[in-house]
Amino acid sequence: MASQSLGAGRPWADLPTDIFDAVLRRLDIFDAVWLTGVCTSWAKAVANNPSLPFDMPCLLMTHEPDYYDADDSYDDCMFDLHKRCTTRHIDDEPVTAFMRELWGRWWVGANGSWIATVDYYCNAQLINPYTGDWIELPPVPILPDVEWSHGIRCYAISRIVLCETPPLGSDNGAYLAIALLDRPPRFVAIARGSDQSWTILKNKKRKWSKRYDDAIMHKGKIFAVVKSGDIYVWDVRAGYDERLCEPEMLRGPNIGRPRYSVRQCYLAETVDGGRLLFACTYGSPCPDERMGFYVEGMLLYELDINVAHDGWRRITSLGDHSLFLGLNYPFWASTQGKTSICMHAVV
Amino acid sequence: MAAATDDAGDSNEMIRVVSSDGEHFEMPEAAANLSLVLRHMIEDDCADAAGIPLAVVAAKPLAKIVDYCTKHAAKSSGLTIEEAEELKRFDAEFIEVDTDMLYDLLVAADFMGVEGLSKLAVQRTADLIKGKTPEQNRETFGIVNDFTPEEEEEICKENEWAFQITKPPSRLC
Structure with missing residues (x-):
């Protein structure tokens, strides 16, 4: 106890957890983060604080445009993101934070503390808003049959699935990213740290005009799902060689005739990483297509890809976990002791 | 009215408590009732002439706590604005203590279940922490x-964003 405190002073470093948490609730996020630099036990106490749902702080991003003062000198905020940092101060409104690095860019994916963004010309970057590090992702290769728009060869990366993030404090930029392109030609491409270019995962079984809904890395293979629920699988464990690497096809679960006119498929892994998860949200169209659709329900299935003839199993409960799907890399959160998250919710 | 008379009658009784270092203190029952632990002991008839032993609370913080409870019990209901302000001033002066005493009060108020004092001490601790660098906080505590x-380098790198910015500009809040 006394080892961490000076002389006759009180053992502040070992302040009981419930008292420390009470103090923490009266601090804003900046002071709380500063506390992590005081000593190892306070760093641990801040990290273990149950009122913080995830690794703190949480950065919640929306697609709303930034609002800014009319006399603000910043131009071109139109496509910028409205970023909200949560604070743990219960009575306070969340703090809105603007990130200079993200002006003029869209966020198309995230994992851990890294955000993947693209600009209008499809230049993709990984940005770590906490450390300020950024990594330029390789350019998208130019294909002969790319559609032209306004005189430029126009792609649109709708999603970057950040499977592996660069390790903290290293400059080598080791990452693994999957890009989904959302304007014909639509394709799946992967890039690893130090690649000079995205590698397009060829797929002769499928027309270039068809869209991929989601993709994920699972047991060393790339899985990409399409609207019908079918999944294309590229084995990239021995590196990618396009001559060998036409995908296998994996039939999706039989979800019957879609009851609703629109749906979106997602892929994820089970908490232990052992099985592949297939999620499908369905609903009815929203008048403004850019807003997505009104989700009215979700179906969830799992499959062990290593077991031959293993069928998809319907999942109806996630136990004491929540699953988060969307632009962010899918992640699980335990709901034990965390009142802010609903039990077995898919968000 | 009847209840009020009863309360007044009860609070005439003095409750004895004994600190970890053997010092005896006395306070009105209404004051002792502000402590969840003492209230339970009184309700369970454990309060006798020998005094309730508080094994983890030393004499110095216990004297302060008795002081706090006595003041707050005397002014618990039907406060005028002036009295409320006076109580606030009392609290502000009361908690102007060094960090050793603050620590003892935090732990003792938590142990004894004196909610108002816990809040006061926690707020004081938070106020001492606010706006300080890790080095300044180490010095304070x-x-x-x-x-x-x-x-240390890793923590600095991970939290650089917060270490560089003290507060977001107010217009962004």
């Missing part, structure tokens, strides 16, 4: 920096 240079 007498904490030894036990990070290895590598760990």
Whole structure:
């Protein structure tokens, strides 16, 4: 106890957890983060604080445009993101934070503390808003049959699935990213740290005009799902060689005739990483297509890809976990002791 | 009215408590009732002439706590604005203590279940922490920096965003 405190002073470093948490609730996020630099036990106490749902702080991003003062000198905020940092101060409104690095860019994916963004010309970057590090992702290769728009060869990366993030404090930029392109030609491409270019995962079984809904890395293979629920699988464990690497096809679960006119498929892994998860949200169209659709329900299935003839199993409960799907890399959160998250919710 | 008379009757009785270092203190029952632990002991008839032993509370903080409870019990209901302000001033002066006493009060109020005092001490601690760098906080609370240079560097790097910005500009809030 006394080892961490000076002389006759009180053992502040070992302040009981419930008292420390009470103090923490009266601090804003900046002071709380500063506390992590005081000593190892306070760093641990801040990290273990149950009122913080995830690794703190949480950065919640929306697609709303930034609002800014009319006399603000910043131009071109139109496509910028409205970023909200949560604070743990219960009575306070969340703090809105603007990130200079993200002006003029869209966020198309995230994992851990890294955000993947693209600009209008499809230049993709990984940005770590906490450390300020950024990594330029390789350019998208130019294909002969790319559609032209306004005189430029126009792609649109709708999603970057950040499977592996660069390790903290290293400059080598080791990452693994999957890009989904959302304007014909639509394709799946992967890039690893130090690649000079995205590698397009060829797929002769499928027309270039068809869209991929989601993709994920699972047991060393790339899985990409399409609207019908079918999944294309590229084995990239021995590196990618396009001559060998036409995908296998994996039939999706039989979800019957879609009851609703629109749906979106997602892929994820089970908490232990052992099985592949297939999620499908369905609903009815929203008048403004850019807003997505009104989700009215979700179906969830799992499959062990290593077991031959293993069928998809319907999942109806996630136990004491929540699953988060969307632009962010899918992640699980335990709901034990965390009142802010609903039990077995898919968000 | 009847209830009020009863309360007044009860609070005439004095409750004895004994600190970990053997000092005896007395306070009105209404004051002792502000402590959840003491209230339960009184309700369970454990309060006798020998006094309730408080094994983890030393004499110095216990004297302060008795002081706090006595003041707050006397002014618990039907406060005029002036009295409320006076109580606020009392609290502000009361908690102007060094960090050793603050620590003892935090732990003792938590142990004894004196809610108002817990809140007061927690708020004071938070106020001492606010706006300070890790080094300043170590100095305030007498904490030894036990990070290895590598760990410290990593923490600085991870939290650079917060270490550089003290507060977001108010217009963004």
